[in-house]
Amino acid sequence: MISVWIVAAALAATPPVYHLWESFHTTDGLPSEKAFCVAVDRDRVWVGTDRGLACREEGVWRTYREAEGLAHNAVLSVAVDPATRELWAGTMGGLSRLSAGRFTTFTQFDSGLPNDVVFGVAIENQNVWVATTVGQGRYMVREGRWQVYTPENSPQHEPWGYAVDYADGKVWAALWGGGVLEFDPATEKWKDHIDPDREMEIDLFRDDGLIHMITTAVSYRAGILWAATYFGLSSYDGYRWRGYMDHDTGLASNFINSVKAKGRQAWLCTDKGLSVVDYGSNRWVTYAPRDDPSNYMGPWVARNYSEGELLNTVALEAGLANNFVLGVDFHGEDVWVATAKGVSRGRLGGAKSRKGISP
Amino acid sequence: MISGPLFLSVLMAINVPASGQPYRDLSLSDTRFLGPSDSDVAPDGHETIRIGVLGPARSAAGDRLQAAVEIAIEEANRRGGCKGRPYEMVFRSDDGLWGTGAKQLAALALEDSVSAIVGGLNGGDAHVAELATAKLWVPLITPTASDMTIDYANVPWVFRIFPRDDLQARSLIDYGGERGLRRLLVLIEGNREGRTGRRRLEQAADRAGFGLWGIEEYEAHEMYETKSAAVRDADALLIWGEPTGALELIRSARADSFDGPVLLAANTLGPELISARESLGELIVAAPYDLGRRWPTELERAFRSRTGSPPDPVGIFTYDATRMIIEAIDSAGPSRTAIRSALAEGVHSGLAGTYRFDGLGGASMAPVLCTHRKGRWSRIPTSKVR
Numbered sequence: 001m002i003s004v005w006i007v008a009a010a011l012a013a014t015p016p017v018y019h020l021w022e023s024f025h026t027t028d029g030l031p032s033e034k035a036f037c038v039a040v041d042r043d044r045v046w047v048g049t050d051r052g053l054a055c056r057e058e059g060v061w062r063t064y065r066e067a068e069g070l071a072h073n074a075v076l077s078v079a080v081d082p083a084t085r086e087l088w089a090g091t092m093g094g095l096s097r098l099s100a101g102r103f104t105t106f107t108q109f110d111s112g113l114p115n116d117v118v119f120g121v122a123i124e125n126q127n128v129w130v131a132t133t134v135g136q137g138r139y140m141v142r143e144g145r146w147q148v149y150t151p152e153n154s155p156q157h158e159p160w161g162y163a164v165d166y167a168d169g170k171v172w173a174a175l176w177g178g179g180v181l182e183f184d185p186a187t188e189k190w191k192d193h194i195d196p197d198r199e200m201e202i203d204l205f206r207d208d209g210l211i212h213m214i215t216t217a218v219s220y221r222a223g224i225l226w227a228a229t230y231f232g233l234s235s236y237d238g239y240r241w242r243g244y245m246d247h248d249t250g251l252a253s254n255f256i257n258s259v260k261a262k263g264r265q266a267w268l269c270t271d272k273g274l275s276v277v278d279y280g281s282n283r284w285v286t287y288a289p290r291d292d293p294s295n296y297m298g299p300w301v302a303r304n305y306s307e308g309e310l311l312n313t314v315a316l317e318a319g320l321a322n323n324f325v326l327g328v329d330f331h332g333e334d335v336w337v338a339t340a341k342g343v344s345r346g347r348l349g350g351a352k353s354r355k356g357i358s359p
Numbered sequence: 360m361i362s363g364p365l366f367l368s369v370l371m372a373i374n375v376p377a378s379g380q381p382y383r384d385l386s387l388s389d390t391r392f393l394g395p396s397d398s399d400v401a402p403d404g405h406e407t408i409r410i411g412v413l414g415p416a417r418s419a420a421g422d423r424l425q426a427a428v429e430i431a432i433e434e435a436n437r438r439g440g441c442k443g444r445p446y447e448m449v450f451r452s453d454d455g456l457w458g459t460g461a462k463q464l465a466a467l468a469l470e471d472s473v474s475a476i477v478g479g480l481n482g483g484d485a486h487v488a489e490l491a492t493a494k495l496w497v498p499l500i501t502p503t504a505s506d507m508t509i510d511y512a513n514v515p516w517v518f519r520i521f522p523r524d525d526l527q528a529r530s531l532i533d534y535g536g537e538r539g540l541r542r543l544l545v546l547i548e549g550n551r552e553g554r555t556g557r558r559r560l561e562q563a564a565d566r567a568g569f570g571l572w573g574i575e576e577y578e579a580h581e582m583y584e585t586k587s588a589a590v591r592d593a594d595a596l597l598i599w600g601e602p603t604g605a606l607e608l609i610r611s612a613r614a615d616s617f618d619g620p621v622l623l624a625a626n627t628l629g630p631e632l633i634s635a636r637e638s639l640g641e642l643i644v645a646a647p648y649d650l651g652r653r654w655p656t657e658l659e660r661a662f663r664s665r666t667g668s669p670p671d672p673v674g675i676f677t678y679d680a681t682r683m684i685i686e687a688i689d690s691a692g693p694s695r696t697a698i699r700s701a702l703a704e705g706v707h708s709g710l711a712g713t714y715r716f717d718g719l720g721g722a723s724m725a726p727v728l729c730t731h732r733k734g735r736w737s738r739i740p741t742s743k744v745r
Contacts, residue, residue, distance in 0.1 A: 033395075036494065050469070050495075072465075073469075074465065074469060074494075074495075076494060092461075092462065092465040092469070092491070093462070093465075114458070115458040115461065115462070116462050117458065117461040117462050117465060117490075117491060119490065119494075132458065133458035133460075133461045133487050133490055134458040158486070159458075160486060160487065160490055162490065176486065176489075176490055176512065177486065177508065177512075197381075199381075200385070200507065200508050200511035201384070201385055201386045201511065202381035202382075202383065202384050202385055202386075203381060203382045203383040203385060204381045204382060205381075205382055206382040206383075211383075212385070212511075214508070214511065214512050214513070216493075230390070230512070230513035230514070231383070231385050231388065231513060232383075243382070245383060253393075254388070255390060255393075255513070271392075271393040271394065272393060293393060294393040294394075296395065322394070322395055323393060324393055324394035324395065340394040340395050341394075341395045
């Protein structure tokens, strides 16, 4: 009985391999090949590209652009309010809300939006958070009021917000040059997490704190904070920091564009493919081109690692749309991936044909 | 019960690598761009090949930035452009509150379809541009930002060519140590650049075991009297700030009978200081090049006719940056990915020196210590600077 439990626990701690990948391109209805981000809302998949916002519903892609009221065609971030299903899109020309089929746009000139270039957006209860080049903004939707957080009123070493996330009662912000900020809406208090060695050129100790002060993304789930940088990954469970780099883990690359956690596993979007790590077991699965990391035409493989040791390599019939991965989100067991050359969906099983697949 | 700091110390001790080396030397990172090389359609639809310029519209530095780009482009167009296709400058201003540059960079990349961008004159502006560049994938050369953290953002599209601030700080602190300037008063401008410079100076002083006697912030056009007492007690001054405020400080200190040496960071160098013929006492600057050298007559004439002043570091480094981009386009075509590769992998000969970019996109230019005596700048011989 105990051995069964141990085996089950080990299996649960090992990220499964997604064998089935399908990809979507402009030929399928995407407005652009370059997809910055993806967000799943029940049966809808939202994709922000450099030429518009795309929505896949019932197997059909639809595009929203400036002509439809979108603030700007370059959509860097998207978030869906789980309560209202309103979509919030951070663009290079303001923040857009899509509600009841109509866009409302917020800019720095007609609202309290800190800056028109909105790198990150997240929903916190009835509030919407944005990460911009001059700080973090919190739009209190019910009150129609903005709060702006800059180095003047929060512990930001630099004001440049790059990503924001909300989960389990805390807001987390990734700052370009300022590490990670934590905000507790209950107390309205901020706390900063910085690289303890304060050195840009080195990471002095592996597990002493954030790898680097310039963070590109942050995600918090199941009590674990994940912070991405262009030099590696850090995690923090409230007691212990851990650092992860490609030379001693299964991480595809230290150049991490984005991170999104699901339970105790984190998905890492890198320039050399997609990795997923389980916090407890430090087991990894990395999806990447088999040979040249930038040869996205493949063949693709899934590599299983324990810590940094390669356990096995699984050949994939099809890989992701591109090795340069920019965003990820989940739809049940499925995973949706935004890449520099299309959008991909990974599945654990099911039909191999693309036809009849929804959403 | 182990206290927090003690616990941290124990934890860190456990993780000390046996080699005594840091866990990772990030300067050894070699970031290539691994995105699809055909993702960027070579900006076309225009008869010209466009080079974007991002900088201040309402400042003398902005004028010199634009003038230098124009001169380099005109030279290239006289040679026939790129296979007969002329180059064109597209300027967008990053004046305004912090963050303006990100939106303007997006406009240059997405609306103006530029092939590459020159801009971000200081560390803050360069970082703001860098944030957007990381998303939009357009090559950016910052001509005069010295902030070393630009390199350590590790964005494969951003290139820095001005001597790094930490190297400037080291050369000035080492010089001060050699001279035995024990009462060195550091005056930093009260902005991001100044505060960044302060950190670099403190780090350099720690490294050299050199005690900084005093550090004070100043604002441009601030009444000198607020600093007068501290200045009078000092052996030497070290100024880190914009040209206008720095020159005011020097003149005020000299008028106040301060006759010690004044050490200067490279960002203090504006046209007025470079061409100063008045006696400003002993000045030592961590210059980006030998300030005593002369520039090609035609360039000097073109620059003077546009700006009314001789080329300064903004002009020289912007001219070099623009020429680098033009040469990259001439050899690789107007595709942004190809330009990035040509910049990253090439060796580029410029007026200020030869530029080679390391894996983080920084050029290995070292500052040159120069001194100003009797209205002339000259290089301090290496033998006098250990």
